Amino acid sequence: MNIAILGLGTIGSGVYELLKGREDIKVKRILDIRCWMDGMTTDIGDIVNDESIECVVETMGGIHPAREYALKCINAGKSYVSANKLLISACAEELSAAAREHGAALLFGAACGGGIPYLASMAQARSIDPITSAGGILNGTTNFILDKIFSEGVDYSEALQEAQRLGYAERDPSSDVDGLDTLRKLILCCAVGFGKLLREEDICVSGISRLNDADIQYAKKKKGLIRLVASASQNDAGEIEAYVLPRLVSEGSLEAGIRTNINLARYSGERMGEFTFCGQGAGKLPTASNILRDLDAIRLNPASSMLPEGLISAKPANKCELRFYVRVPKEKAGALNGFGQSCEAQGDCVLFETKPMTLPTLFEALKGIDDKFIMIL
């Protein structure tokens, strides 16, 4: 099978490296902004119009021009493998419809869980048993940062710089630390697992960029540590609970044992029970290896898709009540009037433990307060 790679950055060059010496899959063209070896081009037309190219691997990131390139390639009947969670989470309906119309495969295993064959497994499981929940620790960069902070006492920005140096972080690391990268992965989980497409703006998300020493000391006092967790579940009535938030996890829990950039990805089925995957959630060769899994799947089934037919748009209900730790500046503490179960003033902020409450209620109460840290207890 002849393929093309769009974007020769960290992941794209990992795919190129892993395919060296393979006779069954050959890289015929590479699109990038700079051409420095044979077969490279800056013109997508060279790939779209080359009938010998059956499949295109996109590792560029971003929505534009990735969306336009994806549609051109798929509309030309080429199968598409993408590691681009932003693109797939925003354009799943359009790309899936185009792929079905043109009999092309659309796979994106590397877009969630890095090297872990998680989405592929969930897509296969879905046809056997309805998926009831999905999620886990889905961002390598934040897990790396949190692990360094709690196990080595390293400073937040030092840990972030190291994650960037190791190639875990996104081009704009704020999408990692603010939880947006995890959010997009959660949208993919819901699309693949439940066949429901959620919008970013409908999901409650809070990241770790505001984590400070008071929060770290609070977690330690509770004999726990912090992990950024994505969670989605669907009940019998089809109502979805979905959020991305830091969670206080106890020492000795499975989540606490997830170190460095490792991801913990889970799904459950009504009858099959829960499955947990653990592995490299980011990085060049692990992520590239997941792309190679997708390419192998296409060789076996040239019209395979991770998205179910009849993908529909949905909004999370988020009716479930949870307890939270919330840190806010002293002058904003009134926002939690009536919601606090206990509170403690510390310096110029107040730390609350809330009563059980829904996420939309908490987010409404905290609207407009930027300097805050929220975690699930």
Ligand code: HSE
């Ligand atoms: N920035 C992402 C992470 C890369 O750290 O998990 C893999 O999706």
